[in-house]
Amino acid sequence: MLNFNMPRYEIIRNEKKCINCKVCAKQCANEVHSYDEADNIMRADEALCVNCHRCVLLCPTKALTVKKYPLEFKENANWTAEAMNEIYKQAETGGVLLTSMGNPKPFPIYWDKMLLNASQVTNPSIDPLREPMEIKTFIGRNPDKLEFDGKGKLITKMPPKLELNAPIMFSAMSYGSISKNAHESLARAAAELGIYYNTGEGGLNKEFYKYGKNTIVQVASGRFGIDKKYLNTGAAIEIKIGQGAKPGIGGHLPGAKVDEDVSATRMIPEGSDAISPAPHHDIYSIEDLRQLIYSLKEVTGYKKPVFVKIAAVHNAAAIASGIARAGADAIVIDGFRGGTGAAPARVRDNVGIPIELALAAIDQRLREEGIRNSVSLIIAGSIRNSADIVKAVALGADAVYIASAALIAMGCHMCHSCMGGKCNWGIATQKANLVKRLNPDIMYKRLVNLVSAWNHEIQEILGGMGINAIDSLRGNRFMLRGIGLNDKELEILGIKYAGEAI
Amino acid sequence: MITINAKNIHYRALNDSIDKAVRTSKNIKLTDVCGQRYIGRGLDENIKIKIYGTPGNDTAAYMDGAELEIFGSAQDALANTMNRGKIIVHGHCGDTAGYAMRGGEIYVEGSVGYRVGIHMKEYRDLKPVIVVGGAAGDFLGEYMAGGAIILLGLGLSKNERITGRFCATGMHGGAIYLYGGTDAFNLGKEAAEVKLTNSDKEFLKKHVKAYAKHFNKNLSAVKVNNFKKYAALNKNPYENMYCKN
Numbered sequence: 073m074l075n076f077n078m079p080r081y082e083i084i085r086n087e088k089k090c091i092n093c094k095v096c097a098k099q100c101a102n103e104v105h106s107y108d109e110a111d112n113i114m115r116a117d118e119a120l121c122v123n124c125h126r127c128v129l130l131c132p133t134k135a136l137t138v139k140k141y142p143l144e145f146k147e148n149a150n151w152t153a154e155a156m157n158e159i160y161k162q163a164e165t166g167g168v169l170l171t172s173m174g175n176p177k178p179f180p181i182y183w184d185k186m187l188l189n190a191s192q193v194t195n196p197s198i199d200p201l202r203e204p205m206e207i208k209t210f211i212g213r214n215p216d217k218l219e220f221d222g223k224g225k226l227i228t229k230m231p232p233k234l235e236l237n238a239p240i241m242f243s244a245m246s247y248g249s250i251s252k253n254a255h256e257s258l259a260r261a262a263a264e265l266g267i268y269y270n271t272g273e274g275g276l277n278k279e280f281y282k283y284g285k286n287t288i289v290q291v292a293s294g295r296f297g298i299d300k301k302y303l304n305t306g307a308a309i310e311i312k313i314g315q316g317a318k319p320g321i322g323g324h325l326p327g328a329k330v331d332e333d334v335s336a337t338r339m340i341p342e343g344s345d346a347i348s349p350a351p352h353h354d355i356y357s358i359e360d361l362r363q364l365i366y367s368l369k370e371v372t373g374y375k376k377p378v379f380v381k382i383a384a385v386h387n388a389a390a391i392a393s394g395i396a397r398a399g400a401d402a403i404v405i406d407g408f409r410g411g412t413g414a415a416p417a418r419v420r421d422n423v424g425i426p427i428e429l430a431l432a433a434i435d436q437r438l439r440e441e442g443i444r445n446s447v448s449l450i451i452a453g454s455i456r457n458s459a460d461i462v463k464a465v466a467l468g469a470d471a472v473y474i475a476s477a478a479l480i481a482m483g484c485h486m487c488h489s490c491m492g493g494k495c496n497w498g499i500a501t502q503k504a505n506l507v508k509r510l511n512p513d514i515m516y517k518r519l520v521n522l523v524s525a526w527n528h529e530i531q532e533i534l535g536g537m538g539i540n541a542i543d544s545l546r547g548n549r550f551m552l553r554g555i556g557l558n559d560k561e562l563e564i565l566g567i568k569y570a571g572e573a574i
Numbered sequence: 575m576i577t578i579n580a581k582n583i584h585y586r587a588l589n590d591s592i593d594k595a596v597r598t599s600k601n602i603k604l605t606d607v608c609g610q611r612y613i614g615r616g617l618d619e620n621i622k623i624k625i626y627g628t629p630g631n632d633t634a635a636y637m638d639g640a641e642l643e644i645f646g647s648a649q650d651a652l653a654n655t656m657n658r659g660k661i662i663v664h665g666h667c668g669d670t671a672g673y674a675m676r677g678g679e680i681y682v683e684g685s686v687g688y689r690v691g692i693h694m695k696e697y698r699d700l701k702p703v704i705v706v707g708g709a710a711g712d713f714l715g716e717y718m719a720g721g722a723i724i725l726l727g728l729g730l731s732k733n734e735r736i737t738g739r740f741c742a743t744g745m746h747g748g749a750i751y752l753y754g755g756t757d758a759f760n761l762g763k764e765a766a767e768v769k770l771t772n773s774d775k776e777f778l779k780k781h782v783k784a785y786a787k788h789f790n791k792n793l794s795a796v797k798v799n800n801f802k803k804y805a806a807l808n809k810n811p812y813e814n815m816y817c818k819n
């Protein structure tokens with residue numbers, strides 16, 4: 073059958089620079105490049121290219137570049153090339169369009185429409201290089217009141233808390249969706265940074281139990297790899313209700329990716345599909361959620377904070393209130409830009425709301441109900457840099473989760489092809505020859521570098537505002553001003569327009 | 575044997591006292607149990623608990639080898655994510671019993687509610703089994719990925735069916751054995767009837783015998799040849815549903 077889809081990318085090989093060394097052919101798991109012996113020349117099947125840049129970067133003579141395929145359709149603002157190509161694919165296969173990573177559509181990015189304040193004259197700014205700056209963050213519930221005995225000793229039993237050296241954690245990515253070496257890099261970086269990484273819903277590999285005190289173990293509807301030991305090994309437990317990239321949709325790791333080691337980690341048979349149903353079938357209400365939260369607390373002796381993660385959806389504020397009342401120690405909100413190893417494209421691109429609006433609405437709602445203080449709020453869904461984090465804290469977040477940024481630090485080039493399992497960077501793959509390309513000894517240091525750099529930047533920005541503790545910024549929306557926003561957006565974000573004074 | 579009276583005790587205090595009791599005795603008796611949750615959660619092997627009354631939701635959650643004998647009915651989510659162990663229920667049982675259960679055995683004398691055995695798994699030497707004397711509600715064995723569910727259908731009236739609708743929906747592993755079978759329209763599209771093998775018959779004999787012993791019943795009229803077996807058509811049911819974009 074004639075394939076209506078033309079290649080997406082054009083591979084340009086500079087013949088003068090190419091030395092036929094075949095590195096490109098060896099590096100490309102998509103088998104784009106091949107050596108034509110008869111003509112003594114490297115050739116490329118461009119239709120197979122995902123534009124991951126592996127061949128470009130590894131080419132010793134820098135003979136390669138990848139460009140957008142120049143073929144244009146007749147100009148049409150409605151029937152774009154993307155819209156037409158997707159129809160060609162579905163007409164050919166009858167399949168649901170599957171994609172990876174976060175929503176790439178040009179929806180508003182509210183981080184970029186908010187500006188931060190700084191001190192001038194009346195309250196001096198602070199130089200964090202030479203003056204104290206408290207950035208330590210605690211995640212967990214706060215008691216309603218503190219009680220002391222006659223001698224002034226605290227008698228209130230404090231709920232369990234996580235202590236973070238930066239308001240940043242590595243978000244849930246399962247072993248199965250990403251490789252063992254990627255997991256090891258995240259675990260080691262979290263341990264060195266004094267923060268936490270999240271197992272995702274695929275269980276915890278036995279080799280990584282030693283990083284338990286820097287690990288958040290996840291419990292999702294498929295309950296993969298969950299037993300008493302797993303739950304007690306982590307520093308905290310996260311119940312995954314939803315994910316920003318695919319709200320309302322379950323997970324599905326194809327059997328082809330369930331090799332011996334993934335099978336052992338998930339505690340399921342080799343080659344069997346790992347299906348996470350869309351809902352937890354024991355949770356149909358806030359009361360049922362409370363039952364699961366407390367079953368996890370019961371089996372871990374009330375020593376671990378329990379998080380509940382939901383996708384940012386229209387009614388997120390009311391749901392968050394319910395989560396706080398159900399007894400969760402932290403609420404995690406994942407915005408519609410959050411990444412994924414695989415999701416139906418239509419869901420990823422059309423379901424959910426921006427994390428900035430969800431965060432502002434939830435923080436406001438919890439304050440109005442007088443319960444914001446009792447629970448921590450963690451946000452996720454495309455935090456791209458330290459300024460995003462500072463703005464998130466000012467909108468009310470206690471900490472952020474990063475995942476796409478962590479993958480980029482390890483070499484991800486955002487080609488949106490994780491679902492194929494042929495990640496040339498050794499991240500979203502279980503193929504041994506690709507996984508070994510990701511060296512945890514190097515990659516964990518890159519993660520440490522990234523978070524350390526962001527932590528410095530956060531301190532600089534805080535100091536500029538005359539603030540010497542991140543707690544003083546939390547929910548302090550006076551430090552934000554909007555730009556290019558309408559009245560409704562300003563109202564939801566709870567901020568004034570640039571130029572407006574207090 | 576240590577006896578704990580559970581009357582008017584909150585589940586947290588009750589489970590705490592069970593934890594303390596198992597340090598000195600592996601045999602515990604609970605009396606006047608009335609809805610307390612999580613009894614037996616995470617308990618290890620060699621611990622035996624006799625429960626008198628009605629234990630609450632999530633009884634035996636994450637249990638890891640202990641044995642519970644319930645003289646009464648169990649509520650919802652019995653044996654949630656249980657790893658190992660044995661539960662005998664002298665009564666009926668609510669919804670989602672055996673959710674994501676990975677190993678161990680449950681024997682229920684009477685009937686069970688909706689979504690029993692949902693997402694049951696198996697792994698290496700772990701192979702969970704649920705044996706039910708009566709009938710089950712809708713969505714029996716939904717998303718089932720391993721293990722076995724056996725329904726004896728004892729004492730059902732003419733109008734009662736052994737399963738509800740959507741039995742084995744999303745099934746991709748394991749086996750469901752129904753005494754006398756069920757109509758095809760009650761079955762999810764991912765499962766089908768398969769032939770009963772000799773090893774199935776041995777397996778069924780063993781568990782029918784165990785059921786008869788636990789509940790002191792004469793089951794000589796139950797013939798293993800009358801069971802019908804249902805299994806997944808495919809362990810990768812959704813493989814061809816997608817196209818890469």
